[in-house]
Amino acid sequence: METSINKRRARGRLSRDLIEAAAFEVIEREGLVGFSMRKLAQALNCEAMSIYHHYPSQAHLFEALVERLVADLEIPxxxxxxxxxxxxxxxxxxxxxxxxxxxxxxxxxxxxxxxxxxxxxxxxxxxxxxxxxxxxxxxxxxxxxxxxxxxxxxxxxxxxxxxxxxxTTVDDERLREDYPNVAAAGRYFAESEFxxxxxxxxxxxxxxxxxxxxxxx
Known part of the structure; x- marks a missing residue:
């Protein structure tokens, strides 16, 4: 199945907007540690040098990603x-x-x-x-x-x-018996409570x- 990255890539030439959008997708899939310009190039179906034409290094790309997020934040x-x-x-x-x-x-x-x-x-x-x-x-x-x-x-x-x-983890039964305060508070630590x-x-x-x-x- 064609990915959303490749669908966008097929519609036009490589651009900073396309690279940054794809970078976010690759980072979410691979994590910061697993991310590389090579993997980004693979996702975009292009050569890594094509990306370096827009961003001299990964540091430049990540800086652009931060600025992309910040640019969308409005001052009240x-x-x-x-x-x-x-x-x-x-x-x-x-x-x-x-x-x-x-x-x-x-x-x-x-x-x-x-x-x-x-x-x-x-x-x-x-x-x-x-x-x-x-x-x-x-x-x-x-x-x-x-x-x-x-x-x-x-x-x-x-x-x-x-x-x-x-x-080394403990099962729910031991958690309730040996660490009752943690067990009782756990419901408030769930993502739904963030x-x-x-x-x-x-x-x-x-x-x-x-x-x-x-x-x-």
Whole structure:
């Protein structure tokens, strides 16, 4: 059966848009470790050198993938309440990462110092500082929120979402008998509970930030 990549490839010449879309598909199938420009070329039914014509290295390609995701993120309007703007920024970034779980670990650990990313980052920092905290406090709150957001994304994409990672595991009966607290809490760790847990934690974080707002005269 012809893949979606090959169907798109058959309709036109190789382009950056086509390469990036295919790269996301290959990464999700092979994982970050298993990905290679050779495998991407195979998926696109082309020579690897054809890809290198657009991207000098895999690092350049991955940077383009980050910028592609960031370009789709909109900064919420300035007339919205500060809390709502921060929630939108954080929730949208999380949604973008969760749409590409295999790529998410690279996304959240990538230092966003390329031009496209810096533009987005500059606006996001302005959102945090726009709460009236001042430059230093706003910057530190941005970083603190990032710790929470990135940790959640890593856990949801490469942690509990992947199931057990231990070599030595226990069966459900022993889990209930010897580790009752873990067994009882396990239902809340399921992927179906991720959104509720994330929203609860985000509300707690924003509550604490708003308590730190300078008092209005």
């Amino acid at each position: 309007p300035a007339d919205l309440p500060w809390r709502q703007r921060v929630r939108i920024v954080m929730s949208d970034f999380r949604a973008a990462a969760r749409a590409h779980p295999a790529f998410a670990p690279f996304l959240v650990t990538y230092r966003m110092n390329s031009p496209g990313c810096l533009g987005w980052l500059d606006e996001v920092i302005a959102v945090f500082e726009g709460g009236g905290f001042g430059q230093e406090r706003g910057a530190r709150l941005f970083r603190a929120a990032g710790y929470y957001l990135m940790g959640a994304i890593l856990d949801e994409s490469a942690g509990y979402a992947k199931g057990p990672s231990a070599v 959104d509720k847990t994330f929203d609860m934690g985000l509300d707690m974080l924003l509550d604490a930030m708003e308590r730190d707002l300078p008092s209005k005269p």
